[in-house]
Amino acid sequence: MTRQLTTPLADIGLDRDVPPCTTCQVRFFNICGLLLRDPPPSDGASPWQVHKTIAARRNIKSRGERADGVYLICDGWAFRFAQLPDGRRQILSILIPGDVVTTVRPFVDDVAFSVQALTDVHYCGFDRLALRKKISSDPGLLDAWTRLIVAERQESFNLAIDLGCRSAHERIARLLVHLRSRLEERGLRAQAETGMPLPQWFIADATGLTPDHVSRVIGDFRRSGWVETRKALLKVVDLDGLRRVAGAAALSKAQTF
Numbered sequence: 001m002t003r004q005l006t007t008p009l010a011d012i013g014l015d016r017d018v019p020p021c022t023t024c025q026v027r028f029f030n031i032c033g034l035l036l037r038d039p040p041p042s043d044g045a046s047p048w049q050v051h052k053t054i055a056a057r058r059n060i061k062s063r064g065e066r067a068d069g070v071y072l073i074c075d076g077w078a079f080r081f082a083q084l085p086d087g088r089r090q091i092l093s094i095l096i097p098g099d100v101v102t103t104v105r106p107f108v109d110d111v112a113f114s115v116q117a118l119t120d121v122h123y124c125g126f127d128r129l130a131l132r133k134k135i136s137s138d139p140g141l142l143d144a145w146t147r148l149i150v151a152e153r154q155e156s157f158n159l160a161i162d163l164g165c166r167s168a169h170e171r172i173a174r175l176l177v178h179l180r181s182r183l184e185e186r187g188l189r190a191q192a193e194t195g196m197p198l199p200q201w202f203i204a205d206a207t208g209l210t211p212d213h214v215s216r217v218i219g220d221f222r223r224s225g226w227v228e229t230r231k232a233l234l235k236v237v238d239l240d241g242l243r244r245v246a247g248a249a250a251l252s253k254a255q256t257f
Helices: 032-037 128-137 137-165 168-185 188-194 201-206 212-224 239-253
Strands: 050-056 059-061 069-075 077-082 091-097 115-117 120-126 226-229 233-236
Touching: 032 137, 050 226, 059 239, 069 128, 077 226, 091 201, 120 128, 128 137, 168 188, 168 201, 168 212, 168 233, 168 239, 188 233, 201 212, 212 226
Parallel strands: none
Antiparallel strands: 050 120, 059 115, 069 120, 077 091, 077 115, 226 233
């Protein structure tokens, strides 16, 4: 269950008198600047923007669920995933602060995957129909949104190559290099240096490996001095070492705005 932030802003450490977007760490590094410029007039029925929080391991949206909002992650980590009837799950992509939860959401009623919070998450939602009109009328926003969709498709290609061609060490090294680079590009280097919230079950679901296999690979990386682990946090210590393992797989840059 989600909680709309109409009164309990203090529940997530926010001042109810200060709009959350004014203190957002990533507002200068993602698409929010374009979304918040010249907001469309409200029709009185659906607000242009709302803020919500959700606890870790709860779904932000479920497969096939209809919603009126297009969501962006403001704080915390989440992930897109597909789940088979027998419970097996594949993580499709990892969402960090500044990411759009579902880039195709302005144009389709529902999508064929779910989105879950990895940590406690604060996110905002924009009215879907109003956003679609804004995209169609704003060439700059249309170009930026198109690049988001292209980047998401490229990430899908990389995942297919990971699962079909790359070794376990290459998959995990590429994942860590990619996440570390994305955090730095979003102005979140301090978070990368503190440690990324990457428990082994999560890495396993993201790379198509078993938790035991992930444990062995992370152990190899730790003994090589490339990473440090503390509880469910993983810190990259030697980025160049991981890049050598990932090879050409690490050369793909994240799409930022």
